[in-house]
Amino acid sequence: MAREAQNNPLARSKLTAQSSIKRLRNQALDLKGQQFPGGHIGPYKWLSVVIGLLDTAESYLEKADAAQNALGASNLTRDATDLAATAYECLSIMRGSGLDELPFPIVRPLQRWFRDLGINNTTLFRAEILANYELLPIDDVHAFRGIRNKAPSLQNALNNIEWPFLRVTVPSKAFSIIPHMAIVAHEIGHAAFDDVAWDLSGFDDEKTKVGDRIAKRLGVTTLDSDTRSAFVEIFSNWFEELSADAFSFYLTGPASFFALSEFLTLMGGSYGLSKSHPANSLRRKILHDKLISGGTKSFSSVFKKHTSCEITEDFNSSLLVHPPSADHVYDDFLKHSANRSVAAVIAELNSSMIRAAACIYDSLDAYLKNKCPEIIYKPANLDADLDCHLDALLAAIPPIESGSNLEDREPASFAAILNVGWAALLTKLPDLRVKVSEPAAVHKLERLHGLLLKAVELSEARRAWKSV
Amino acid sequence: MVRSAQLKSAVGFRHVIEDGLTVLQGKRIAPERREFVLGDLNKLFKDAKLGSELVGRTTLFVGSANRSAFESFSLLDQLGQLENEELQESLLVAQRAINGLRSNTPVSEEVLAKVRALLEGILATLKREGRTGIADRPRDEPIGA
Numbered sequence: 105m106a107r108e109a110q111n112n113p114l115a116r117s118k119l120t121a122q123s124s125i126k127r128l129r130n131q132a133l134d135l136k137g138q139q140f141p142g143g144h145i146g147p148y149k150w151l152s153v154v155i156g157l158l159d160t161a162e163s164y165l166e167k168a169d170a171a172q173n174a175l176g177a178s179n180l181t182r183d184a185t186d187l188a189a190t191a192y193e194c195l196s197i198m199r200g201s202g203l204d205e206l207p208f209p210i211v212r213p214l215q216r217w218f219r220d221l222g223i224n225n226t227t228l229f230r231a232e233i234l235a236n237y238e239l240l241p242i243d244d245v246h247a248f249r250g251i252r253n254k255a256p257s258l259q260n261a262l263n264n265i266e267w268p269f270l271r272v273t274v275p276s277k278a279f280s281i282i283p284h285m286a287i288v289a290h291e292i293g294h295a296a297f298d299d300v301a302w303d304l305s306g307f308d309d310e311k312t313k314v315g316d317r318i319a320k321r322l323g324v325t326t327l328d329s330d331t332r333s334a335f336v337e338i339f340s341n342w343f344e345e346l347s348a349d350a351f352s353f354y355l356t357g358p359a360s361f362f363a364l365s366e367f368l369t370l371m372g373g374s375y376g377l378s379k380s381h382p383a384n385s386l387r388r389k390i391l392h393d394k395l396i397s398g399g400t401k402s403f404s405s406v407f408k409k410h411t412s413c414e415i416t417e418d419f420n421s422s423l424l425v426h427p428p429s430a431d432h433v434y435d436d437f438l439k440h441s442a443n444r445s446v447a448a449v450i451a452e453l454n455s456s457m458i459r460a461a462a463c464i465y466d467s468l469d470a471y472l473k474n475k476c477p478e479i480i481y482k483p484a485n486l487d488a489d490l491d492c493h494l495d496a497l498l499a500a501i502p503p504i505e506s507g508s509n510l511e512d513r514e515p516a517s518f519a520a521i522l523n524v525g526w527a528a529l530l531t532k533l534p535d536l537r538v539k540v541s542e543p544a545a546v547h548k549l550e551r552l553h554g555l556l557l558k559a560v561e562l563s564e565a566r567r568a569w570k571s572v
Numbered sequence: 573m574v575r576s577a578q579l580k581s582a583v584g585f586r587h588v589i590e591d592g593l594t595v596l597q598g599k600r601i602a603p604e605r606r607e608f609v610l611g612d613l614n615k616l617f618k619d620a621k622l623g624s625e626l627v628g629r630t631t632l633f634v635g636s637a638n639r640s641a642f643e644s645f646s647l648l649d650q651l652g653q654l655e656n657e658e659l660q661e662s663l664l665v666a667q668r669a670i671n672g673l674r675s676n677t678p679v680s681e682e683v684l685a686k687v688r689a690l691l692e693g694i695l696a697t698l699k700r701e702g703r704t705g706i707a708d709r710p711r712d713e714p715i716g717a
Contacts (some may be wrong), residue, residue, distance in 0.1 A: 183583055183587075186582075186583045186586075187583055190582060190583060246582055246584060246585040247582045247584055247585075248582070248584050249584055249612070250583075250584035250585055250586075250587045250588035250608075250609075250612060251583055251584040251587055252587045252591070252605070
């Protein structure tokens with residue numbers, strides 16, 4: 105083949121494809137031999153798809169050798185090359201999923217959230233050097249399902265995945281301490297979003313009002329199809345973001361507020377409005393309103409009881425930027441885009457989303473209480489967790505388990521670890537009794553992160569031991 | 573709304589379009605593959621039609637039942653196939669033609685030609701754009717920095 109390739113362009117292409125397939129196969133097999141964080145099976149299933157694609161590509165090349173005409177051989181070679189490129193892209197999808205990037209213990213509790221919510225999709229967790237948490241669903245419909253003459257290994261690999269395949273991205277180590285992992289609950293909210301029967305009837309009046317304001321801003325009496333389309337897209341995006349925030353609130357309580365507020369501040373100085381997200385301050389306000397609701401039984405009251413600190417809206421996010429007036433937002437957006445419809449929708453919709461939030465929390469409350477009430481993190485849980493673990497954590501004892509009787513001790517939940525971690529981090533860090541090389545608080549924060557990581561690891565070990 | 577990442581010009585999708593054209597040209601294709609391809613195309617056009625209606629309506633919210641419809645519409649939109657003014661009609665004609673072929677009901681040559689033109693347009697775009705791979709969701713830059 106190599107000699108033939110010297111004089112024949114198609115043979116050269118085949119040689120290139122064969123070489124790529126071989127190198128990709130070696131890389132995929134190398135990865136399959138590695139251990140992934142949490143011993144998670146998702147990466148192995150994904151790698152099986154990669155290998156199946158390569159098997160299929162190889163079968164195409166064999167058929168190309170036997171093809172009766174040059175066009176057939178050329179098409180098969182092109183398809184083999186495309187499949188090799190697809191396999192390469194599939195490998196890039198899992199970049200950052202190894203042990204170098206993601207702490208081993210962290211994946212199991214995150215995966216348990218999926219399981220407890222009945223989300224059985226195959227998942228993959230990875231870290232990226234980017235201040236970003238993201239859920240990327242990957243569908244098989246157009247990517248893989250239509251491939252002709254699939255190798256049996258590809259068919260099996262595709263059958264072994266619950267689609268859409270879900271890739272969860274968290275920031276890599278530098279931007280990712282354990283308490284921030286509450287934001288993953290937000291991403292899980294995206295995954296569970298379609299399962300909830302959202303009731304938007306409470307938003308009907310507000311919808312009319314927003315539509316009227318948009319029309320007035322655009323100087324029209326009726327919204328045209330472009331504006332209606334922008335309205336649907338932006339409202340749907342924002343609604344889902346606020347729903348995902350609500351999921352994180354129900355799963356992690358105050359940790360969701362602390363993590364989101366801090367993360368949005370870390371993201372930079374913008375006020376956060378875009379086609380995909382409502383304003384940062386609105387998201388924070390909605391979560392804060394939930395924390396303080398319930399009077400003496402609220403999360404806020406429980407937190408104050410244990411820490412003597414009132415949770416204010418800007419508790420750990422004093423630098424968060426509020427959006428200016430709707431007129432200003434409209435002008436700002438037009439500086440970035442000439443699309444008046446989008447600018448008008450964004451400018452007018454933000455202030456109305458607080459009404460949509462009420463619908464979101466009502467629908468989600470009903471959904472979770474019916475489906476998996478035990479997953480809801482309540483003020484009573486916070487009270488018990490801070491009572492049991494906060495002082496101990498300050499004495500450098502990680503929150504691993506709770507219960508007075510040695511026989512009945514329960515492993516600490518991930519939500520407990522997150523909330524005790526935040527309470528210590530935001531209100532008690534100077535009291536953390538650990539040795540640090542320098543007195544700066546930042547060194548204590550690193551030690552706290554280490555203690556919480558140990559808590560996740562040992563609580564998982566306890567859980568595994570308990571299930572034996 | 574979190575949309576699925578799709579290999580819009582992936583081999584699988586291209587194969588379905590190519591094999592769809594083979595069926596429309598009356599050429600031979602394995603019966604199982606024929607059924608699969610026509611079923612896939614039927615769903616694509618049906619969903620895209622529903623998606624285009626959703627965009628046209630005053631509905632505010634694309635729920636789970638309509639998610640794939642919105643995505644199919646977006647896919648054809650990205651592939652430049654949805655700019656004609658008779659969009660709804662084109663998608664309806666395409667869906668009916670595909671259903672006719674599935675049930676071996678005669679479909680007029682004029683209708684077949686329209687559907688062929690639609691698929692050829694998609695295929696040409698797929699080939700012209702090359703393979704773009706599994707696209708990450710485009711990051712939406714916030715304003716107000």
